[in-house]
Amino acid sequence: MIDIEIEEAAWSYAEADAEALARRAGEAVLLGEGADGEHVTVLLTDDATVHALNARFREKDAPTNVLSFPAPPNPEKHLGDVALAYGVCAREAAEQGKPLAHHLQHLVAHGVLHLLGYDHMTDSEAEAMEGLERVVLAGLGVPDPYAAGEGDHG
Numbered sequence: 001m002i003d004i005e006i007e008e009a010a011w012s013y014a015e016a017d018a019e020a021l022a023r024r025a026g027e028a029v030l031l032g033e034g035a036d037g038e039h040v041t042v043l044l045t046d047d048a049t050v051h052a053l054n055a056r057f058r059e060k061d062a063p064t065n066v067l068s069f070p071a072p073p074n075p076e077k078h079l080g081d082v083a084l085a086y087g088v089c090a091r092e093a094a095e096q097g098k099p100l101a102h103h104l105q106h107l108v109a110h111g112v113l114h115l116l117g118y119d120h121m122t123d124s125e126a127e128a129m130e131g132l133e134r135v136v137l138a139g140l141g142v143p144d145p146y147a148a149g150e151g152d153h154g
Contacts, residue, residue, distance in 0.1 A: 001039055002026035008046040008086045015100050018044060025105035026082075028136045029112040039076065040112055043083040050085035063088050066107040068114035082111030102142045109136045 002023045011018040022042050030036055043049075051063040058067075065088045070080040084107055093103035113129055120126035134144050 001030055001036065003039065003041045004044065005041065006044045007049065008044060010046070010086045010090075011044040014086075014090060015104065017101065018104060021101050021105050022084075022108045024140060025108040025136070026112045028139055029109050029116070029132075032132070032136055032139075033113075033116050035079070035116060037077055039078045040115060041078075041081045042108055042111070043081060045083055045085065047085045047087040050083055050088070053083060065089050065092060066111045068111045070115050079112075079115040082108060082115065084108070084111070098143075098145070102137075102145070105140055105142050106133065106137060106145045109133050 004019045004022050006012055006019060015021065022044065026040055026042060030038055030040070047063040050067060051061075053067055053069075054060045054062060054064050057069070063085050065085060067083045068080060069083075071078045084104070089103055089107060090100055093100045096103070110129075110133060113132060118125070118129045118132065120129050130146055134146070137143070137145065
């Protein structure tokens with residue numbers, strides 16, 4: 001269901017269980033949304049790669065924490081790809097006073113929800129998406145990322 005590609009070694013050095021944590025978060029979203037036959041690829045990469053992807057596909061000349069790339073309908077049931085930038089994610093986790101493991105799982109869940117069609121452009125969309133993130137993360141033992149003192153996904 002979830003394929004993990006670790007392109008930036010810092011992910012593994014900083015969080016030895018990065019691959020398993022990302023897989024569990026992605027699978028939890030797919031199972032929770034009834035999409036357990038679907039496939040997603042998660043790329044754990046560096047800031048430069050995400051910066052280039054953000055510039056090319058979103059016309060934003062800056063790195064960001066997570067990007068989602070939905071796939072067109074296909075017989076392989078591949079929903080799309082999610083890319084996370086190590087430097088941005090590690091910096092946000094430190095600034096927000098939370099373990100990188102928790103931030104990683106939050107951002108993978110967030111990215112996979114985007115692939116399933118969720119968004120946060122309006123207050124009502126954000127409320128719905130954040131509610132789903134809270135449920136998924138609670139099931140993984142991760143505190144509410146939107147609670148006071150937990151910061152948000154940036």
